[in-house]
Amino acid sequence: MALLEVKNVNKKYGNRAAMDDVSFNVEAGHIVGLIGPNGAGKSTTMRAITGLMSYSSGQITFDGQPVTFNNHSALDKIGNLIEYPAIYPNLTALEHLKLYAMDTKNPADFKELMHKTQIDGDNFGKRKAKNFSLGMKQRLGIAIALIRNPKLVILDEPMNGLDPQSVHDLRELIRSLAEEGVAFLISSHLLDELQKLVDDVVIINHGKIIQTATIETFFIHDQARWTFDTSDNELALQIAQDKNWQATIDNSQLQISGAENLQQVITALNAANIQIQSLNTATGNLEKSLLDMLAADNQGE
Amino acid sequence: MLTLMKQEYYKAFKQNRLYIWLILGFIFPIAIIGIFKSTRTAGSIINLGQSLIYVEMAGIIITALSISQEFGFGTIRPLLSRRFSRGEVFISKLLLNISVYIGLFLSAFIGTVLATAIFAPKYDFSQKLGYIGNSWQGMMISIMDVALQMIFVAALVLMVTNMVKSSGAAIGLGVVMIVATPIISVISLKLIDLAPILKWNPFNIYLGIASIGQVKPSIMAQIMDMSQGAMISAYLIYIVLMYGIAYLIFRKRSV
Numbered sequence: 006m007a008l009l010e011v012k013n014v015n016k017k018y019g020n021r022a023a024m025d026d027v028s029f030n031v032e033a034g035h036i037v038g039l040i041g042p043n044g045a046g047k048s049t050t051m052r053a054i055t056g057l058m059s060y061s062s063g064q065i066t067f068d069g070q071p072v073t074f075n076n077h078s079a080l081d082k083i084g085n086l087i088e089y090p091a092i093y094p095n096l097t098a099l100e101h102l103k104l105y106a107m108d109t110k111n112p113a114d115f116k117e118l119m120h121k122t123q124i125d126g127d128n129f130g131k132r133k134a135k136n137f138s139l140g141m142k143q144r145l146g147i148a149i150a151l152i153r154n155p156k157l158v159i160l161d162e163p164m165n166g167l168d169p170q171s172v173h174d175l176r177e178l179i180r181s182l183a184e185e186g187v188a189f190l191i192s193s194h195l196l197d198e199l200q201k202l203v204d205d206v207v208i209i210n211h212g213k214i215i216q217t218a219t220i221e222t223f224f225i226h227d228q229a230r231w232t233f234d235t236s237d238n239e240l241a242l243q244i245a246q247d248k249n250w251q252a253t254i255d256n257s258q259l260q261i262s263g264a265e266n267l268q269q270v271i272t273a274l275n276a277a278n279i280q281i282q283s284l285n286t287a288t289g290n291l292e293k294s295l296l297d298m299l300a301a302d303n304q305g306e
Numbered sequence: 307m308l309t310l311m312k313q314e315y316y317k318a319f320k321q322n323r324l325y326i327w328l329i330l331g332f333i334f335p336i337a338i339i340g341i342f343k344s345t346r347t348a349g350s351i352i353n354l355g356q357s358l359i360y361v362e363m364a365g366i367i368i369t370a371l372s373i374s375q376e377f378g379f380g381t382i383r384p385l386l387s388r389r390f391s392r393g394e395v396f397i398s399k400l401l402l403n404i405s406v407y408i409g410l411f412l413s414a415f416i417g418t419v420l421a422t423a424i425f426a427p428k429y430d431f432s433q434k435l436g437y438i439g440n441s442w443q444g445m446m447i448s449i450m451d452v453a454l455q456m457i458f459v460a461a462l463v464l465m466v467t468n469m470v471k472s473s474g475a476a477i478g479l480g481v482v483m484i485v486a487t488p489i490i491s492v493i494s495l496k497l498i499d500l501a502p503i504l505k506w507n508p509f510n511i512y513l514g515i516a517s518i519g520q521v522k523p524s525i526m527a528q529i530m531d532m533s534q535g536a537m538i539s540a541y542l543i544y545i546v547l548m549y550g551i552a553y554l555i556f557r558k559r560s561v
Contacts, residue, residue: 052560055383057383057386057387057561058561059560075391077389077391078389080387081388083387085387087383089380091379091381091382091383091384092380092381094379095320096317100316100320103316104313108313
């Protein structure tokens with residue numbers, strides 16, 4: 006049984022469907038990216054999971070217990086940072102952790118958590134949160150989401166305001182917690198960062214889930230894409246097209262995709278006595294894949 | 307519930323604002339009685355050196371901010387996405403507000419007694435003051451009367467705060483309820499002119515309650531055309547209704 010199960014959840018604002026039969030699961034120890042354009046329903050979905058918003062039909066269960074607008078008993082083990090960090094301007098970082106830790110009998114170790122989320126430096130100390138920078142607030146928000154030793158952490162745009170080093174450190178922290186069994190549901194517009202982090206992706210558009218997949222299967226089509234410089238690019242293009250592969254010449258570079266594997270392409274070019282002078286393998290690109298998928302979804306409407 | 311209360315007190319005690327309110331509540335009667343000799347009388351002392359209006363204002367502002375600030379800071383989300391029900395969160399806010407009201411009354415009371423001891427050392431608190439009893443009893447009646455008004459205005463403020471998620475409008479309304487008695491009185495009289503049954507309108511009842519301690523109960527019954535018991539019962543019904551509406555709005559609100 007998945008740790009979090011979202012089954013056929015619907016939510017409407019007037020005539021507009023904010024959640025249209027939304028279903029997906031989050032397994033323990035998995036990092037799931039919830040991806041979609043602005044207004045796609047990411048935050049709405051997160052708010053429904055955290056009991057902040059009612060939904061008209063469907064079911065959300067966490068650890069086997071239902072989560073609804075009026076039933077929050079399962080929420081003890083869910084940490085969240087939705088939209089912006091929940092910070093009281095007159096409290097210091099440590100006071101925030103003490104405040105939010107009152108909820109639980111087994112909170113995270115304050116010192117360790119502060120160190121992991123980098124809120125233990127000289128910049129923090131006795132300073133009130135109203136004097137924190139955006140990045141400092143964001144790091145504190147993440148620490149608050151982790152204070153109750155949650156089984157699931159929901160992070161909405163967690164990399165907002167973080168410098169590259171902090172983004173890297175956050176990624177490492179999330180990975181290490183996931184290895185300990187903590188599940189993450191993360192939304193972010195920084196798709197390159199998300200790509201480095203997530204195990205599974207859930208793509209949402211207009212309130213509807215358009216794909217759920219592991220990150221490997223998500224890129225399965227993109228992975229078979231190579232860029233060549235050959236002794237005769239025009240002939241190579243012709244050969245590729247004859248074999249029904251997708252092939253184009255762009256900036257004197259031949260791009261081929263759609264073949265089963267690289268060896269198949271090399272064999273075909275060798276058979277025509279075409280010499281390969283350089284070769285690059287393109288890796289899957291979440292941004293490109295997402296844009297292609299959204300374009301296809303929008304066209305289909 | 308205990309956890310929620312602990313958290314509410316923790317947040318309140320970490321705010322300088324709370325101490326400023328309480329210190330001002332203490333200083334206000336000392337300043338008034340110390341500066342204005344004319345206030346060293348029974349009438350002023352039983353009204354805690356005229357500081358009750360300050361206590362009422364402070365209470366209204368604290369009530370309005372108690373919920374609107376959570377929306378403003380964005381802290382309402384973690385507050386409501388925990389195992390606690392919205393009812394428990396709402397009650398914890400009310401209990402905190404009541405605690406602060408008690409603190410305000412206490413600081414004003416202590417300030418008044420101290421100011422009287424310093425500036426009017428010969429004042430006799432046990433001296434009888436007509437039908438209300440001695441000065442101690444007079445002070446208690448004044449405090450109870452203002453507390454009743456505060457609970458009413460606070461309910462109204464809480465209802466408006468929950469409707470508009472803004473403390474400004476709610477505080478404005480609260481201040482009007484406290485200082486603009488003549489306006490409320492006119493509205494109330496107009497309503498009663500329309501139909502005598504409207505003597506039960508909330509403004510009229512509020513004004514009646516505000517006059518307890520200033521007018522004899524028998525005269526009050528004549529003016530209000532209802533007994534003091536009936537007036538207090540109607541008042542309590544309005545309070546329950548307004549807190550109920552405030553809670554329903556709070557309970558339904560998506561955040």
